[in-house]
Amino acid sequence: MQRTLARGLTGHEPGSTVTIQGWVHRRRALSGVTFVVLRDRSGLAQVVVKDPTTLAAVAGYGEETVVSVTGTVAANASAPGGVEVVHPVFEALTDPAQTPPVELWRPTLTAGLPSQLDHAGVSLRHPVRQARWKLAAASLRGFRDTLDARDFTEVHTPKLVGSATESGANVFEVDYFGRPAYLAQSPQLYKQVLVGVFERVYEVGPVFRAEPHDTVRHLAEYVSLDVELGFVRDHRDVVAVLRDVVAGMVAAVHEHASEAVRLLGIDVPVVPAELPVLHFREALEVAGAPADEPDLSPAHERAVGAWGLREHGSDLVVVEGYPTASRAFYSHPDPEDPHWSRSFDLIFRGVELVSGAQRLHRHADYVETLAARGHDPAAYTSYTDAFRYGVPPHGGFAIGLERWVSRLAGAANVREVTLFPRDLHRLAP
Amino acid sequence: MQRTLARGLTGHEPGSTVTIQGWVHRRRALSGVTFVVLRDRSGLAQVVVKDPTTLAAVAGYGEETVVSVTGTVAANASAPGGVEVVHPVFEALTDPAQTPPVELWRPTLTAGLPSQLDHAGVSLRHPVRQARWKLAAASLRGFRDTLDARDFTEVHTPKLVGSATESGANVFEVDYFGRPAYLAQSPQLYKQVLVGVFERVYEVGPVFRAEPHDTVRHLAEYVSLDVELGFVRDHRDVVAVLRDVVAGMVAAVHEHASEAVRLLGIDVPVVPAELPVLHFREALEVAGAPADEPDLSPAHERAVGAWGLREHGSDLVVVEGYPTASRAFYSHPDPEDPHWSRSFDLIFRGVELVSGAQRLHRHADYVETLAARGHDPAAYTSYTDAFRYGVPPHGGFAIGLERWVSRLAGAANVREVTLFPRDLHRLAP
Incomplete structure (x- = not known):
């Protein structure tokens, strides 16, 4: 039947x-x-x-x-x-099941988080844990649908890389047929090179951070939603795509995970047609911080989040123009005043969710910036060489899936929204 | 403007x-x-x-x-x-470009493959190379759309794992905060456990094989399209989903990559409403091979492919019932005759493209089979424990993206359809 x-x-x-x-x-x-x-x-x-x-x-x-x-x-x-x-x-259809190590039938999971994670294969069956992942799956769908509709090409770039670029620290080393290789911390360098091929690209895939901090926000492996696009005027063109991507993710959550939204009783953000933007200098003022702070602290980000709600009724605020020295070497300085960069963060409910920027696109700028920052340009040639052959002005951003879902679901710990988290202490199941 | x-x-x-x-x-x-x-x-x-x-x-x-x-x-x-x-x-919009290391304006890329790969960031710009990847991107879209429409949940499982399960060989070892970890060879064990959560799951992600063979078909890292579903009667329910998935991939290639199909002049297969199926025994007969062969050789697969074209006008043939001893330990034996398994391969144009099976779902069967095959059951407990708590009869399959595209595009070497291939010798760019 x-x-x-x-x-x-x-x-x-x-x-x-x-x-x-x-x-x-x-x-x-x-x-x-x-x-x-x-x-x-x-x-x-x-x-x-x-x-x-x-x-x-x-x-x-x-x-x-x-x-x-x-x-x-x-x-x-x-x-x-x-x-x-x-x-x-x-x-x-199976043998009688043994008594599960966590109680699944109660409305909330009463087992402690370590116990839930030790028995992830079973505790994920709880309707609350299932619903949290449904938010993730729907968000992924909205992410791709938004970008597919805008002529982006999905790419898959290697996770095994030959040199520990971008930042020398926090990389996992792999025995690659007897020589050292590293797990990619991001597809950053590849997605920029691929703008030279497809103009607009995105990737959904794992990234790896040998993160020695044992916090509620950090994982050793997480899913990164990466976007990069060419022929931009400045980072504001990138912010416009980011706005549409987040709106698409939210729409997909409503469309494909409405039952999860209901079950979890969560408040899905409304994405304004235009995201409120503060310059970094203004963000410091809003936070009552000294004007020479090099970056925003968590407390500053909370203040910025409160400003967005108060002034614009928005859960989302863009902060742009972070000091160039505080950002990655490939960030494009503001041509008017290179102390500031054409970078931005998206603050979602008082926490940084997304980092992005217009990037450098001239080969000479890479050579100069790498040298000025004390990097070995030789380690970057297989990446920077592409810029000898015409890569258009471009920019992009990355969204951490688990961080997005944890904020959306109001989960205190990113491990509560990850199927099988990896951290300093946990490598199984 | x-x-x-x-x-x-x-x-x-x-x-x-x-x-x-x-x-x-x-x-x-x-x-x-x-x-x-x-x-x-x-x-x-x-x-x-x-x-x-x-x-x-x-x-x-x-x-x-x-x-x-x-x-x-x-x-x-x-x-x-x-x-x-x-x-x-x-x-x-950029400085004048240097002369590219490969000529991009000719109708075909005349540079040899090693040179193309050394300069992948540039050679991928060639319209032929772009078009091949467009087949891949469209196929991914068709894969997901087909499964989303059938109530599957997208999942992302860890690529860093604590033990070298499934097969001890060919795994990459990682220095994980001072202790050994391994790169996952497949999401096999996780997707089975997740059938116990979501019933129907799929994953698109990298898999890693420390493949010592330097062939035109093998990569050290590739993109695997994994599917697993519960509440099946036997492997034929899995084959039916596979048929729809391949049909969906083909439809998406027509819909989203028609320009690539035209440029490459390729012959996209027609997927029959029902895939022709041969039992392994019959496949050996078709190939004129001895009845006691344990597996199909490449020559046998070509003969099966020719049979499909000749008898059914189909580029696709399913071979089912491979000898249980030739398949992975989690393959479900045929209850009528456990010498044969409820496994299958999909042969596309004479080459194996997909492997799948109904899997074991009883905990006792895992314990018995692992022991019989000389595996250490202790290494598998974080996986097999889930089967103590009710995992329904299930099965699934995996498609190698690069292998699919290379057959579709008629590329002799899988590296011709991979953005940045990884193999025994190549770790950059």
Whole structure:
């Protein structure tokens, strides 16, 4: 018999026969009747067991046992979706499940985070953990759809690289057929080179940081959403694309993860048609910070976030023009005053979510800047050589998927929204 | 002035003023006139230069210099799209480009493959190389769209893993904060565990093989398109999804990369409503091979491919039921005769493109099979533990992106369709 999903039960007339399949999410045994809540990928369904033989069988199906249930649809206003399945015949599709190491049937996961992570394969089954990832999956879809519609080309660049460029620190070393290689900290250099090929590119992929800090915001491996585009006038053209990308991610969350939004009770941001922008100097003023601060502290970012809400009713604020010396070497200085750069951060609810900039595009500028910053230009030639052959003015940005979702879901720790997090201490499961 | 793309020129009336931007693809200087072919992300446009001052300027713009050209649209049947730009005013957006290390303006790339790869950032600009990647990007889009429409959840699983499972050989070792970690050879174990969470999952991401073979088919890092789904009856349910996925990839190639198909002159396969299937035993017969062969050789696969064309007019053939002993430990044996497995390969034009199977889903089966094959079950517990808690009958498959595109494009070497290939000898650019 064709399988019906839990969310599809309401489409069946009371009295009709259906087969549902899923996990025994919870059993409640009363006198002479057991309610079995079945969980499948679409949600929950209630099955009412009264027949003594079936009651005995169900008593042996521990929570998480996978079953197929054929029965009759009946109306019940107090059941999920207003319907339940009665007169069920159960068939176990797996051996009876052992008692799970974390309780999955409670509305919230009561296990501590380390325990959740130790048993990630099971704790991710909890509807709250599933819903958080659904936000991530929907966001990815919105990210790509927005860029596909704007003529961007998806690319995949190597994660194994020959030199520890960009920043020498915090890279993982790999034994590559007997010689050293490194895990890419970002696709930065490749996406810039590929602007010379496709003009507009994006990549979704893992990046690796040998991050020695054990904080709620840092992971050793995370998913980076990278964008780069050519033929820009300045970084404001990049900010305009960023605005559309975030709006597209938000729209996709509403379209493809509305059930998760509801379950988590989260407040999805409204993305204004134009993002409020503060220059770095103004951001310091807003934060009441000295004018010679080289960067924004977390407290400054919170102040900027509060300003955006207060002045523009916006959860999102762009800060542009960070001091050139505080930014990566490939950031384009402001031609009017090279002390400031054509870089920007997007502050989402008081926390930096995105970094971006117009980049240098002239070969001579790279040679000069690398030397001035004390880098060895030889380590960068396979990257900078492309700029000898015409790479248009360009810029881009990167969004950390886990950071985005953790802010969106209001999760205190980025590990709560990551399927299998990696950090200083954790390499399994 | 708003930029017009090369492919958009035909939408402008002759006599109107346009600005186009891109790379100087080629200059042909005749007596008193120079034709500049401009390349942008959409294609080529011809610019006719007659003004002496502009002629002198253009003489200084070596091929690959990035320029902005404002001029007048004029009809010319012999120009790309039937229109060209006359009375141009040039503005260089970069310094004059140096002479590229590979000639990009010829219809085919004449540089040898090693030279192309050494200068990948530049040689990828060649329209043929761009077009090959456009096949890849379109295929990825078709892959995801097909699965999104079927209620699959996109996942991202860690590439840094704590133990060298699945096969002990050919893994890259990483220095992970002073202890050994490994690069994942596939998301196999994670995607199976995630069937226990989301029922249906897919992942697009890098996989790593410390592949000591220097062949035209092997890379040390490639993009794997992984699919896994639960609540299957047997592997035939998986094959049905595979059929739809390949059909979706083909449809997306037509929809999003038609220009690449035309430029490359390739023959895109027609995917039959049902893929022809041979049992492994029958495949050996078709190939005229002894009945006790443990696996299909490349010659056997070619014979199977020829059979598919001859008997079914199909470029695609499924071979199912490979000997259990020849397949990975998690392959589900045929319950009727466990000598054979519920596994399959998809043969595309005589070469294996996809491997898949129904997998084991009972914890006891894993314990037994790992022991029987001489694996250390302890190394697998963080994976196999999930099966104690109910993972439904499931199966899946993986498609190698580069292998798919190389067969589609008729490329002899997988490196010809990879942006920045990694192999035994190559770690840069």
